Amino acid sequence: MGAMMIKRRQLLAGSAFAVGAIATGGKAIGQDAAVQPSDLPEYVSFKQPDAMIVHSNNTIETKREAFGTAPITPQDRLYVRNNVNPPSPSVLDDRDAWEVSIEGVGSPQTLTVGDLKAMGLETVTMVLQCSGNGRAFFDHETTGTQWQTGAAGNVMWTGVPLRTVIEALGGASEGAKFVTGTGGEEFPEGAPVNDVIVERSVPIEVLDNILLAWDLNGEAISLAHGGPLRMIVPGFSGVNNIKYVKRIALTENETEALIQQSRYRLYPVGGESGPQWPSVWEMGVKSWINVPLGDRPAGPVVISGVAFGGMHAAEKVEVSLDAGETWHEASVVGPDLGRFAWRNFAFATELEPGTYTIVSRATDAEGNVQPEETEPNNSGYSHNGWRAPAVEITVG
Amino acid sequence: MGAMMIKRRQLLAGSAFAVGAIATGGKAIGQDAAVQPSDLPEYVSFKQPDAMIVHSNNTIETKREAFGTAPITPQDRLYVRNNVNPPSPSVLDDRDAWEVSIEGVGSPQTLTVGDLKAMGLETVTMVLQCSGNGRAFFDHETTGTQWQTGAAGNVMWTGVPLRTVIEALGGASEGAKFVTGTGGEEFPEGAPVNDVIVERSVPIEVLDNILLAWDLNGEAISLAHGGPLRMIVPGFSGVNNIKYVKRIALTENETEALIQQSRYRLYPVGGESGPQWPSVWEMGVKSWINVPLGDRPAGPVVISGVAFGGMHAAEKVEVSLDAGETWHEASVVGPDLGRFAWRNFAFATELEPGTYTIVSRATDAEGNVQPEETEPNNSGYSHNGWRAPAVEITVG
Secondary structure, X not given: OHHHHOOHHHHHHOOOHHHHHHHHOOOOOOOOOOOOHHHOOHHHOOOOHHHEEEEEOOEEEEOHHHHOOOOOOOHHHOOEEOOOOOOXXXXXXXXXXXXXXXXXXXXXXXXXXXXXXOOOOEEEEEEEEOOOOOHHHOOOOOOOOOOOOOOEEEEEEEEEEHHHHHHHOOOEOOOOXXXXXXXXXXXXXXXXXXXXXXXXXXXXXXXXXXXXXXXXOOEEOOHHHOOOOEEEOOOEOHHHOOOOEEEEEEEOOOOOOHHHHOOOEOOOOOOOOOOOOOEOOEOOOEEEEEEOOOOEOOEEEEEEEEEEOOOXXXXXXXXXXXXXXXXXXXXXXXXXXXXXXXXXXXXXXXXXXXXEEEEEEEEEOOXXXXXXXXXXXXXXXXXXXXXXXXXXXXXX | OHHHHOOXXXXXXXXXXXXXXXXXXXXXXXXXXXOOHXXXXXXXXXXXXXXEEEEEOOEEEEXXXXXXXXXXXXXXXXXXXXXXXXXXXXXXXXXXXXXXXXXXXXXXEEEEHXXXXXXXXXXXXXXXXXXXXXXXXXXXXXXXXXXXXXXXXXXXXXXXXXXXXXXXXXXXXXXXXXXXXXXXXXXOOOOOHHHHOOEEEEEHHHHHHOEEEEEXXXXXXXXXXXXXXXXXXXXXXXXXXXXXXXXEEEEOOOOOOXXXXXXXXXXXXXOOOOOOOOEOOEOOOEEEEEEOOOOEOOEEEXXXXXXXXXXXXXXXXXXXXXXXXXXXXXXXXXXXXOOOOOEXXXXXXXXXXXXXXXXXXXXXXXXXXXXXXXXXXXXOOOOOXXXXXXXXXEEO
């Protein structure tokens, strides 16, 4: 059932074990040869090759089976998605010297990471998820990377709250409605800046959630993930979390950059993008199963996966073994890492011989229920339907 | 002041940057050349060489500065301490096939890791700390590795609660007073088993805390840290957390193994060990500073470190800039990972030019206060005094 939702060309391309497993009850078809260390671009050579699906140099997905039952996603298996090539690795030579200019405040100032480290300390755990995660699950044809479940991870960021920095610089200037962050990517001389710059604006209402982070899972942020400094907007999808952040401005308007004005907008299939359509900001309530993914003998099993609510914690998760006909409440397990984090869930049962279509459905703390399908949008953003990531297995 | 507490031979040996930094206000003396990847034993080749102090093949410490402000300790910089050489790496070839026998229950049975994974799922975060961590800070001469602060880390274990397994096998047999775990280390044919076996007993009262874990920080446990299966006893010092666990028995008596009967006992300096002395079980309330460790210019600073309570969460942390003359309350920051975890703390202040002796003092949820000094014991176990790990720095 769930497998039917996956586009035929995906099955033929066979870009991942999970697709094959879903489509054939565990017997992968068209499965790629294992990723070799040499298949990884140099700047992500620290990734576990056998945990990753390399779509391109700048789009690298975590295999579904590599999530396992991890409460946090290790940096060496976290997905990578860069809109533009990262800057030179030399920006990491002296991390504390990296500069970020803070504008739209009482006393605008350029601060180094070293300065920021002397201002405050906080850690936030959040789901980092590419806006296009699950794009492969939409029925309509989309351009862009055909991510399945693996352009997401649950990670801990350590840094200083942006609010602390803003207050130290005299507070927000009057009329500020957005927090606009600019990435430090380098692009070719003469390139049309607005077309290529990674600059995103988010509503100032979320200012108190924002962190200027230098550590990821307790280690200095790698270049691939935005070190030396990344602007973290918990609950907002990946693109809003600006890597190599070099400027943060409290602004009256959204940035004019293409990546804000027409890219990352939710508009109808076949339509035209533009600033009149909603921006890809807050993530929706979502869950999926990670264990088991393949056929197994009859007997006891713990079905587990991850659930999150974007801006709100996932409070309840249900599991269905029959494609959503009947539901069973699962337990949330492991540490409560805060409202922006994902939570593992587990449902222990006994499976008789037969075929099963296993799905999960999360409800967040505000009562929002994960939908069966996601309303299509042209670019295939923000997929959170419960049906498409179904796991079909044969037991016995 | 704090520096004076460190034994002179330690300073001369200069086994770590931290000692030098403390003793001389940031100008390391007798500092080792950086650890090279080739200095790491093969089974821990995944460690970050520059984060580690290699005391021996089986005793490898995390450098104090490598803790940084991490809420969890990455596996690649977690300390290593093995009482016996680990078993062959081939035990990881088929992790789910690893067997553990469960005895002292209604229906004793041998289970595989695969079986355990089908029984339940939980994650617990806990401070893993070698019983000898801080041994270098005792004034008396001790044999054994001269650990400072770095034989500890805050890590997440995922597995199945032992209680779930026991209940599935008919419950604890009558009269059981201890949980006895046996490690799967191999030792030479003919070796006196009781002298070398890694077998420890802990009181059955902590049964509900125990986890049989297959994942560490979201990844399959490495050989160095006890994979494929480790018995985790949260709040109890390292030796009680049995690696490569192959047998768990609910027993009436403590094991006769030397490692239980006479090793890991708290007895007076110069005395004789034996089962009449307290076993090294629960850890005490403890904290130390990790940032800053070296000289710095005058101005703002965030002083931070870690605090934990062993069996109880650290609830309050105070920081002193004058070796304990006056105290300031610090904030706990980051996620609350449960009562067995450590918590980062932070104290933001401005430092005028001068010299400072920075210390921290934790209080746990039961009101236990970290002592200024730890009552000496012959083997230098369970150090938790606040004075000795002092950081002396010069500002200006």
